[in-house]
Amino acid sequence: MTELRAEPLSPIDAATLWPQLHRLDTEVIATRGGENLLVSSGIAATGITRLPHVPRTSVVGVRRGLSYRGVAVARRLSGGAGWEVVSVRIARPKDDEAVIALLSGLAHEVAMRDGRTLYLRYAEGSPHATALRQVGFFAYRLERIYALPPGARGAETPFRPAARADRQPIFRLYCRAVPEMVRRHEAPTQQEFRAVLDSFDTSREFVLDGPGSLLAWVGIGEREAHVLVEGNEDSIEAALDLIEASAPRHGALVVAEHQPGLEGVAAGRGYPALGVRLMCARRLALLNPLKEVVAVPGDSYPVPQ
Known part of the structure; x- marks a missing residue:
């Protein structure tokens, strides 16, 4: 059995999710209008001017054929060090495998964009709490x-x-x-x-x-x-x-x-x-990609004797 992975979605792909959101009717995380961010980020990608400010977002999805098994959205917070998970939606009432894949995918994407911390809020007693903890989120206070x-x-x-x-x-x-x-x-x-x-x-x-x-x-x-x-x-x-x-x-x-x-x-x-x-919160490692390696002829530099 292969490990389930979430794929990053382009702004245009994210905007096309709007007609399918009714199929993803289980809201694991819903602290903001994440579906509105999907549409606004897609419109912003068209280059249309005079639009209201659109927060920088990251959208990942777990595909199932031509539809989606789940979608997650995060937005960058002020200062750039932190990102917040604003929406996680899945097609089934409970799907820990999809939740783990979605949040792991978001964490990877945020780390690649120099984010240091990923925040989220969820209701006490949520049936998805075990999956959230498995992804590395640490609950540090009650609200x-x-x-x-x-x-x-x-x-x-x-x-x-x-x-x-x-x-x-x-x-x-x-x-x-x-x-x-x-x-x-x-x-x-x-x-x-x-x-x-x-x-x-x-x-x-x-x-x-x-x-x-x-x-x-x-x-x-x-x-x-x-x-x-x-x-x-x-x-x-x-x-x-x-x-x-x-x-x-x-x-x-x-x-x-x-x-x-x-x-x-x-x-x-x-x-x-x-x-x-x-x-x-989940602390993220800073992912610094390796620089391109260039071959250098051995006789380019003198070798100490």
Whole structure:
């Protein structure tokens, strides 16, 4: 029996997958609109101008005749050091062999593009967890998902919009607010931290100034809101006020397991629990192809006697 392998797909091939996606109806990973990335990357490859920015993507597939047994999509995150698995779809309800082949193929493609870390999130209790671990993904933290409570609060906020100059202070806040054991696997450097922030998929960022440093950071996107906070309960309350006033009604609050203070305040304000997911990472070896070898005549250089 031959080992199952996933093949990299060109942007045009990836775009042609759109009509077949209904056949790949088991979503192993679905944190983003991966099918939209398939189409947009294919359109971008045509050279049409005036298109919105399309993230750099890697798409691999396991073929089965003229159709596909599974497809996986990863996108490059900010800074280039990290990539995120945004979609893994398979044709069968459970197909560990295909999942392993798809994620192994993505890891190889990302490493060839100088990626250092491949991230993914999956739901706790997923029937595909064993296959994900076999590919080398290490779960380093839990994320609890909460729905926003009904009724927005329009109170004034002490937060201000984040600026480019806040990148370093936000990273220092991250180093203070997140345990070292998590940072070691997630983002030991500022470049990798930029990738983690990008994986939150936030469109707006806000910071709360303190004496000499930032007390909190809030990122709000179309689907989720994330918080980094180091301070008292007042900072947490202000962060949740901002989220309730600014986040979409269908959005959710993501609370990491090392944020019991944030979780307690959110529960006290009536945030309904939606579920739990695991954040995973796989470190990738840097694949440097060998340079071309050129034959040199033996008499070209003097040989020491």
